[in-house]
Every structure is written in structure tokens, then in C-alpha cells.
Amino acid sequence: xxxxxxxxxxxxxxxxxxxxxxxxxxxxxxxxxxxxxxxxxxxxxxxxxxxxxxxxxxxxxxxxxxxxxxxxxxxxxxxxxxxxxxxxxxxxxxxxxxxxxxxxxxxxxxxxxxxxxxxxxxxxxxxxxxxxxxxxxxxxxxxxxxxxxxxxxxxxxxxxxxxxxxxxxxxxxxxxxxxxxxxxxxxxxxxxxxxxxxxxxxxxxxxxxxxxxxxxxxxxxxxxxxxxxxxxxxxxxxxxxxxxxxxxxxxxxxxxxxxxxxxxxxxxxxxxxxxxxxxxxxxxxxxxxxxxxxxxxx
Amino acid sequence: xxxxxxxxxxxxxxxxxxxxxxxxxxxxxxxxxxxxxxxxxxxxxxxxxxxxxxxxxxxxxxxxxxxxxxxxxxxxxxxxxxxxxxxxxxxxxxxxxxxxxxxxxxxxxxxxxxxxxxxxxxxxxxxxxxxxxxxxxxxxxxxxxxxxxxxxxxxxxxxxxxxxxxxxxxxxxxxxxxxxxxxxxxxxxxxxxxxxxxxxxxxxxxxxxxxxxxxxxxxxxxxxxxxxxxxxxxxxxxxxxxxxxxxxxxxxxxxxxxxxxxxxxxxxxxxxxxxxxxxxxxxxxxxxxxxxxxxxxxxxxxxxxxxxxxxxxxxxxxxxxxxxxxxxxxxxxxxxxxxxxxxxxxxxx
Numbered sequence: 207x208x209x210x211x212x213x214x215x216x217x218x219x220x221x222x223x224x225x226x227x228x229x230x231x232x233x234x235x236x237x238x239x240x241x242x243x244x245x246x247x248x249x250x251x252x253x254x255x256x257x258x259x260x261x262x263x264x265x266x267x268x269x270x271x272x273x274x275x276x277x278x279x280x281x282x283x284x285x286x287x288x289x290x291x292x293x294x295x296x297x298x299x300x301x302x303x304x305x306x307x308x309x310x311x312x313x314x315x316x317x318x319x320x321x322x323x324x325x326x327x328x329x330x331x332x333x334x335x336x337x338x339x340x341x342x343x344x345x346x347x348x349x350x351x352x353x354x355x356x357x358x359x360x361x362x363x364x365x366x367x368x369x370x371x372x373x374x375x376x377x378x379x380x381x382x383x384x385x386x387x388x389x390x391x392x393x394x395x396x397x398x399x400x401x402x403x404x405x406x407x408x409x410x411x412x413x414x415x416x417x418x419x420x421x422x423x424x425x426x427x428x429x430x431x432x433x434x435x436x437x438x439x440x441x442x443x444x445x446x447x448x449x450x451x452x453x454x455x456x457x458x459x460x461x462x463x464x465x466x467x468x469x470x471x472x473x474x475x476x477x478x479x480x481x482x483x484x485x486x487x488x489x490x491x492x493x494x495x496x497x498x499x500x501x502x503x504x
Numbered sequence: 505x506x507x508x509x510x511x512x513x514x515x516x517x518x519x520x521x522x523x524x525x526x527x528x529x530x531x532x533x534x535x536x537x538x539x540x541x542x543x544x545x546x547x548x549x550x551x552x553x554x555x556x557x558x559x560x561x562x563x564x565x566x567x568x569x570x571x572x573x574x575x576x577x578x579x580x581x582x583x584x585x586x587x588x589x590x591x592x593x594x595x596x597x598x599x600x601x602x603x604x605x606x607x608x609x610x611x612x613x614x615x616x617x618x619x620x621x622x623x624x625x626x627x628x629x630x631x632x633x634x635x636x637x638x639x640x641x642x643x644x645x646x647x648x649x650x651x652x653x654x655x656x657x658x659x660x661x662x663x664x665x666x667x668x669x670x671x672x673x674x675x676x677x678x679x680x681x682x683x684x685x686x687x688x689x690x691x692x693x694x695x696x697x698x699x700x701x702x703x704x705x706x707x708x709x710x711x712x713x714x715x716x717x718x719x720x721x722x723x724x725x726x727x728x729x730x731x732x733x734x735x736x737x738x739x740x741x742x743x744x745x746x747x748x749x750x751x752x753x754x755x756x757x758x759x760x761x762x763x764x765x766x767x768x769x770x771x772x773x774x775x776x777x778x779x780x781x782x783x784x785x786x787x788x789x790x791x792x793x794x795x796x797x798x799x800x801x802x803x804x805x806x807x808x809x810x811x812x813x814x815x816x817x818x819x820x821x822x823x824x825x826x827x828x829x830x831x832x833x834x835x836x837x838x839x840x841x842x843x844x845x846x847x848x849x850x851x852x853x
Contacts, residue, residue: 335681336683338654344841347841347845350845351726351728351819352728354789354791355728355729355791355817355819357609357789358788358789358790358791358793359788359791359793359817361608361609361610361788361789362786362788362793364784364786364793364795365809367753367784367786368751368782368784368786368795368797368799368809369799369807369809371751371753371784372751372782372799372801372807372809373805373807375749376801376804376807
């Protein structure tokens with residue numbers, strides 16, 4: 207004889223129920239035929255002899271019903287009705303099958319059916335979209351690769367490799383390139399200056415000789431360039447630029463100037479801290495105040 | 505007596521620890537007795553019975569002691585040999601034989617038959633007719649689209665921005681759920697030549713897909729050790745808009761050559777030397793290190809470099825013939841760890 211109350215009294219509260227899962231706040235029912243998966247008196251499929259559920263198999267929804275008349279025949283206990291694919295028609299089917307059944311079960315069945323259709327729609331939508339593929343990583347392989355990468359980095363000696371490559375490219379790219387380094391620039395400009403001053407002095411001399419009497423003795427200034435004149439690096443650069451310009455104007459045509467500039471590679475001489483290639487004496491004048499004081503005292 | 509002999513042999517070898525000292529004292533006493541008895545000096549050097557190894561000693565402490573002694577002796581012998589060699593070298597001076605080159609993994613690399621010979625005609629012909637021919641013939645100039653996987657986080661976003669400053673003529677677009685297969689025809693119609701997708705996992709970028717657009721090859725890399733600009737120590741100011749030079753190191757095999765071409769095709773041909781910037785792709789043992797520097801020539805033989813820009817390392821995972829297609833693509837090369845990672849001296853790039 208089926209007595210729901212007795213069953214519930216035993217399983218629900220006092221004795222062990224294998225479908226029951228207890229958490230801190232509430233208990234759940236693991237029974238596959240449970241309507242709401244909570245452990246309640248009204249939603250326990252074991253403690254209600256008249257019960258109905260909605261179950262979903264491979265995208266198809268079925269209504270399962272259990273009545274007390276078949277309680278003695280476990281094989282035929284659950285009656286299955288396939289629900290219509292159309293949502294409204296399926297709801298009508300549920301209503302029609304569960305007519306005169308308790309309100310609670312009818313309501314919960316419809317709720318469950320709605321939820322199931324919603325998640326089926328979602329599944330269909332998601333399968334059409336791109337899905338993120340999760341690739342499993344092997345910890346061993348990852349560790350191995352990380353270690354090998356570190357060793358490869360050390361073996362690579364990147365800075366040295368890059369510097370070597372840049373210097374090699376510099377060496378190869380030499381045709382027509384005016385590569386001015388400070389030392390060379392200094393010497394070159396020096397020569398230029400000497401030549402120019404020599405030529406200009408020569409011109410002056412000629413003029414003077416033409417103007418004044420021939421044979422008159424005169425003291426002429428030295429042709430050598432004074433260091434003090436060239437001590438200023440700025441003047442050096444101006445000289446440099448002017449000499450470069452002269453050279454460029456003389457040697458190349460306009461067409462060649464552009465590629466030359468492009469080839470210049472930005473390797474202009476360091477115009478940073480002044481580089482003194484020759485001995486340079488700096489004189490500082492100090493004001494002495496002591497003798498004045500001494501004079502006063504004495 | 506055997507025991508005593510053993511002990512004396514052991515202590516005769518090295519007399520360093522306190523135990524040994526006491527043993528030696530004992531041995532001296534025993535020896536004296538021995539001399540009086542047998543008239544034979546106990547040997548100073550080790551007199552182990554043949555076939556004896558230190559690992560056979562059962563006592564852990566004693567075994568450890570013997571092992572340390574043995575190790576010290578080995579070290580002494582080695583340093584003595586070294587000194588001797590050094591002396592010989594100095595004595596010979598210029599006539600000394602050249603120093604032997606140490607073995608490194610790169611020296612001992614397994615010979616790969618696909619290593620490209622620079623004079624190879626077949627390779628040259630291949631290169632002239634492949635997808636990069638139009639780039640190397642100066643017909644097309646690169647235009648790059650940089651994008652990420654879905655929902656990028658801060659690090660990835662910043663990496664994309666920095667990459668776009670490093671690679672000239674590149675644009676960053678974020679995609680919100682768009683499929684790559686749909687992006688690609690749009691890119692082709694807008695004349696993009698390359699597509700870079702930075703894949704992200706757990707808020708760090710970990711993968712790079714480089715796809716040459718009009719039906720070009722697609723390379724998939726694993727990206728690691730990503731350092732953004734602010735994380736680089738001793739870095740220079742931000743890179744300027746000048747087109748950088750490119751350095752491709754160590755791309756020797758056929759596969760490496762094609763990957764190198766892919767990287768080269770990202771940058772325009774005409775580097776602006778005024779900018780003094782250089783982007784380096786250095787391949788070492790199948791790891792490609794990317795660096796971005798600014799250089800200055802201090803003299804004819806000296807150059808100073810300063811790192812700007814992001815840095816990362818790439819490891820090639822697969823190379824596909826067509827554009828990105830994970831399902832139906834034809835793979836030219838796939839990295840299979842179980843087969844390809846077995847030898848420590850075999851590399852593929």
C-alpha cells in the first residue's frame with residue numbers, strides 16, 4: 207500500500223534518501239524525474255504517487271506522468287507523451303494531459319518546459335557562432351619550452367648581434383657616402399681652412415701688390431691657422447657645413463644630391479660634448495682680495 | 505688486518521677532516537708498529553682492492569666523506585692539468601696550437617637538408633614566383649591591420665597600440681565578435697596586405713597569427729615574454745614615425761626563409777636612415793626574438809643601441825598555405841612536439 211506521508215516522513219526527514227543532497231542552506235533532489243530539483247514534500251517524486259515531469263532527450267521534450275494506479279507496475283509506471291515542437295501547442299498539450307491535476311504540478315511543468323525550450327534555442331544559436339577552442343597545455347612541455355627559450359636568449363647575445371649587423375651594413379654602404387666622424391671632420395675642415403685661407407691670402411697679396419709699390423717691405427700675418435680661432439666647435443661645424451656645401455655643389459649635380467642625403471643615414475658627427483683633439487689651455491682669472499685688506503690694516 | 509689496511513688506505517688519500525686526522529694519528533702509530541713488525545712502510549697513496557667503488561660503502565656518512573675526498577682530488581687534478589696546459593701555451597707563444605672551440609648546441613646542430621644555399625637557383629626561382637614576389641618587386645607597399653581576439657584586456661590593447669607605432673602604415677581595429685573569415689574579404693577589398701591577430705589568454709597576449717592577405721600564407725606563433733614599453737629598463741624615448749630598418753638573423757632553412765620573408769614584407773622597402781631605428785627578428789634555436797632599437801654610430805667601429813618599443817619572443821607553431829582557415833586549411837608545416845622536440849640539437853627554422 208502506497209502511503210505518501212509515510213514515505214516522506216521516512217525519507218524526507220528521518221532516514222537516508224539516496225537522491226538527497228544537503229548543503230548549508232537547503233537540500234536538493236538528484237532524482238531524474240524530479241520536477242523542481244529541490245527536496246520538498248510536494249516535489250519529491252517518491253513521496254507523491256501522482257506526479258508529472260518534463261524531460262528533454264536529444265532536443266525533444268517529453269511529458270512524463272505517474273499515477274497511483276500503476277504504482278504496482280514499475281515497468282509501466284511512467285507514461286510518456288511527446289510534446290509538440292511549437293511552444294504554444296505544447297503548452298496546450300500539457301494542459302490537456304494534466305487536466306484535473308493539482309495546480310502546483312501543472313504550473314511547475316509549464317515552467318520547466320519554458321526553461322528547457324529557452325536553453326534549447328540558446329544551444330542552437332551558439333552552435334552557429336564561432337566557439338572558442340580550448341587547447342590543453344601540457345605543463346611539462348610548457349616548462350621545457352620556457353627553459354629552452356631562456357637558454358636561447360642567452361645564446362643569442364642579441365645586442366652584440368645587432369651591433370655587428372649594423373656595422374657590417376655601414377661598411378658595405380660606402381659608395382658616395384660622406385661619412386663624417388669628428389676626427390676626420392676636424393682634419394678635413396682644417397685642410398679646407400688652410401686651403402681657403404691660403405688662397406684668400408694669395409688674392410689679398412696680389413691686390414696689395416697691385417695697389418702699393420712693388421718691393422716695399424711689409425710684415426704679413428702668418429698663413430697658419432691659429433688654434434684659438436678653431437677652438438670653438440660651432441665655428442667648426444659652420445666651416446664643415448660650408449665646406450660640405452662647396453664640395454656638394456662642385457662634385458654632384460642636383461639629381462645626385464637627393465639620394466646622397468637619403469644615403470647620409472643620419473650618421474652626422476656627434477655635435478654633443480666638445481671634443482678637444484689638441485692641447486687646450488683654459489685660463490681662469492681669480493680676483494684676489496687679501497692684499498687690499500692687508501694694506502688697510504697696515 | 506684488512507680493515508686496518510682499508511682505513512689506512514682511506515686516510516692515506518686525503519687527510520682533511522678531523523676523523524681523518526685522528527685516523528692518521530692512529531695510522532702513524534699502527535705504521536710504526538707495522539714497521540717494527542713487518543719492516544714494510546704502509547703506502548701513502550690509496551690502496552683499494554681493485555673493483556671497489558665508493559658507492560658500495562654502506563655507511564652514509566663514510567660514503568659521503570669518501571665521495572667529497574674523491575671530488576676534491578678530481579678537481580685538483582683538473583686544475584693542475586689546466587695550469588700545465590696554460591704554461592705550455594705560454595712557453596710556445598705564437599707557435600701554440602689554436603684553442604679548441606667549445607661545443608655548443610648551435611655548433612652541434614643536426615644538419616638540416618633544407619638549409620638554403622644563397623646561390624641556389626631553385627630557391628631563387630621559388631621566391632620570384634611566390635606570394636611575396638609582388639612585395640619584393642616593389643609593386644605593393646604594405647598596409648597592415650592589427651587586431652585581437654574577443655574582448656581584449658589592457659595588456660593586449662597596449663601591445664597592439666605599441667605595435668602599430670613600430671610597424672609603419674598599420675591600423676588597429678578591435679573586433680566585437682566578428683568572425684575572422686568575414687573580416688578577411690573586407691580587408692582584401694580595402695587593400696590591406698597583412699593581417700596580424702594577437703590572441704589573448706587570461707589577460708596576457710600569448711599568440712600571434714600573421715596572415716599575408718591576398719591568399720598568402722598564414723603563420724601561427726606562440727608569443728611569450730612580452731614586455732611593453734614601460735617595462736623595458738634603460739629605454740629611449742618613443743619611436744618616431746620614420747620607417748625603420750630591418751634585421752633578420754639566422755633564418756637559414758627553407759621554412760625559416762619563408763618566415764623571414766613574411767616578416768620583411770610587413771615593413772616598407774625604403775628605410776629612412778634619418779630615423780636611425782631598427783627592428784630585429786633574431787632566430788635562435790627556433791625562437792624568434794623581436795627587438796626594436798635606436799642606434800647611433802659613435803665611430804667607424806662602434807655603435808650604440810638603445811632599446812625602445814615592445815619586445816617579445818615568437819615560436820612558430822604552424823604555417824598554412826592559404827589565409828586563415830582552421831578547419832579546411834592546408835598546412836605546410838605543423839609543430840608536433842612528440843616528434844620534433846625529441847632531439848636537443850635539431851631545429852627547424
